[in-house]
Amino acid sequence: MIDPRILRDEPDRVRASQRKRGASESLVDGALAADQARRASIATFEELRAEQxxxxxxxxxxKGPxxxxxxxxxxxxxxxxxxxxKEAEAAQREAEDAWTTALKQIRNIAADETPAGGEDDFVVLETVGTPRDFAAEGFEPRDHVELGKLLGAIDLERGAKVAGSRFYFLTGVGAELEFALINLAMEQAREAGFIPVIAPALARPEAMAGTGFLDQVDDGVYKIEGDDLYLVGTSEVPLAAYHSDEILDTDFLPRRYAGYSSCFRKEAGSAGKDTQGIIRVHQFEKVEMFVYTSLEDAAAEHERLLQWEKDFLDKLELAYQVIDVAAGDLGPSAVRKFDCEAWIPTQGKYRELTSASNCTDFQARRLxxxxxxxxxESNRPVATLNGTLTAITRAIVAVLETHQQPDGSVRVPKALQKWLGREVLTPIA
RNA sequence: GGAGACGUCGCAUAGUCAGGUCGAGUGCGCCUCACUGCUAAUGAGGUAUGGGUUAACAGCCCAUCGGGGGUUCAAAUCCCCCCGUCUCCGCCA
Structure with missing residues (x-):
């Protein structure tokens, strides 16, 4: 949630941010009124309580006779x-609840740099590399579904048979490709000073709410039947909640974790989108960078996260662009978000492979x-940031399609060769 | 899954089975000062978090003894639920 002091002192700034995001401005006035009511009820209660x-x-x-x-x-x-x-206490609690409810509905204050508008209003910050020209090379590129089949790497039919649509098996070199990507990512992360982490893939409601994902329970997040637990859509959730209810020493910061976990997504709102292949699936593995730092350092750290993401895409020898995501397309927690989109040859467009968000103190306040x-000086909330180092399925799609050769074989990027133990993936049988 | 024990201010503990002056004692750690050639030792003081009020991170007030609810004029203390930790048994990779 946002800083109540900013809401109280600079409501116009909050209104402007809501407007930029296409979110409700009246929430701001509602929260301000709730704050007044809350303070009044506190004064009443405390006075009575002191008397009691x-x-x-x-x-x-x-004593005495x-x-x-x-x-x-x-x-x-x-x-x-x-x-x-007793009465005053109940009234206070009610006012307090109303206030936090109102406050939580307000999204983080979008950065000045963040473009206004919705999904299509992103700004391309940079284009790296050139999409491969298959026409000039004289052959029609195969999509990752076909390549996956030829290489014995991706089995979609059996994925659907066993678990349903948007599930898959990675087999043979497909599975090996996952391990190689993870190793490469973890190697890079370790060298950059990240602490490798294997995180729980299930989390409690507080952790989900703290990271801003609990609102997505209906269309995005799986809930475990019979338990108060959710399957995480990203290890951002456990990594953010990792230090919840803690006060960190200043020399502890910045603290960088590279979390590896499965990620689960319902994709309820995306019927008809990316129905082929493994671009959009219900379960995939991901190496996520997560950083705790000071508010002052957050913007600079955001740039560093982006650079690490770019370094990784460079290692995969992909063509990609970096976009500054528009305010309306940010999650509620982020003030700014950079997406790295790699060129997918058979789609003829750039698709999101990684994403880095600066959540400033929004998540830290909740957690x-x-x-x-x-x-x-008093203690204050830290800033949290997260960025994808690699999301396996989309990385595999980009690598297979980008580095394919006319005979259906795939050249392995140099950096990956060390971990994959081969230079070329060749079709089976 | 069955049985039991426990959860207090950074750490360790007292207080709970006799409810009130206990936001809470003691030791260690840490900070400041004094003493000392330096260190150590010793002595004195200080050392939680959130909120309200406020110019104030001065003062005053309120809340917090794992979390939530209840009993009571009054709860760390009594009752209930939840979470967590530990021990034993069963099961299992």
Whole structure:
């Protein structure tokens, strides 16, 4: 959630952000009113409570010959106050709940740099490499479904048979490709100072809510039947909740984790989109970078995350573009988001392979993660950022399609050869 | 899955089975000061978080003893639920 102080002191800034995102501006006024009501109810409760405590003390201290009488009288008075306190407490809780509910509906304040508008209003920041010209090379590229079949790497039919549509088996070199990508990603992450992490793929509602994903339960997130647990759509969830309810020492920051986990997505709202192949699936593995840092350093760290993502795509020898995602297409937690989109030859367009978000203190506030303030300063929420190092399925799609050869074989990018143990993937039988 | 024990201020603990002056004692750690040629030792003081009020991170007030609810004028303390940890048994990779 956003900083209540910013809401109170600079409501126009919050309104402008909501407008930029295409979100409701009236939420801001609702939250401001709720804040006033909340503070008033707190004052009422505290006044009564202080009175109750004072009387209670007198009851305990009543001594002497007429103690019994005094006590009886005090008890009568304090009983009435107790009832009032109970009422005021209930009113306060209600006001407090209304306030947090209102506050949570407001999205993070979009960065000045973030383009206004919706999904199509992104700005291309950079284009790296040139899409391969198959026409000039004189052959028609095969899509990853066909290549996957030829190489014995992807089995979609049996994926559907066993688990349904949008499921798949990676077999043979397909499975090996996953391990190679993970190894390459983890190697890079480790060298950059990230701590490798195997994270739980299930999380509690607090962790989901803290990262802003609980709202997507209906169309995006799987819930475990009979348990209060959810399958995570990204290891951002467990990695963010990892330090929840903690106060981190300043020299602990920046803290960088590279989390590896399965990711589960319902894709309920995307019927008809990417129905072929493994571009959009219900389960895939991902290596995610997650950083805790100070608010001041967040924007710079965001750039660093982007650079690490680009480094990885470079290692896969892909052509890609970097876009600055528009405000309306950001998640509720992010102030700015960079997507790296790799060129997919058979689609003739760039598709998202990785994504880096700066969530500033939005998630940290919800998850109660703070950094210890300097001498004389109070503790304050940290900033959290996340970025994909590699999402396996889409990386495989891009690699197979980009580096295919006329006979259906696929050249293995240099960096991957070390981990895959071969230079070319050749069709089976 | 069955049986039991436990969860207190950075750490370790006291307080709970007799409810009130306990936001909470002690030791260690840490910070400041004093003493000391330096270090150590010793002595004095300090050392949680959130919120309200406020110019104030001065003061005052409120909340918080794993979380939530209940009993009571009053709850760390009594009752219920949940979460977590540990031990034993069963099961299992």
């Amino acid at each position: 405590k004072a009387l209670g003390k007198q009851v305990a201290q009543a 007429d103690a019994a009488e005094m006590k009886a009288e005090l008890l009568a008075r304090t009983k009435a106050v107790a009832a009032q306190v 109660n993660i703070r950094q210890r303030g300097a001498e004389g």
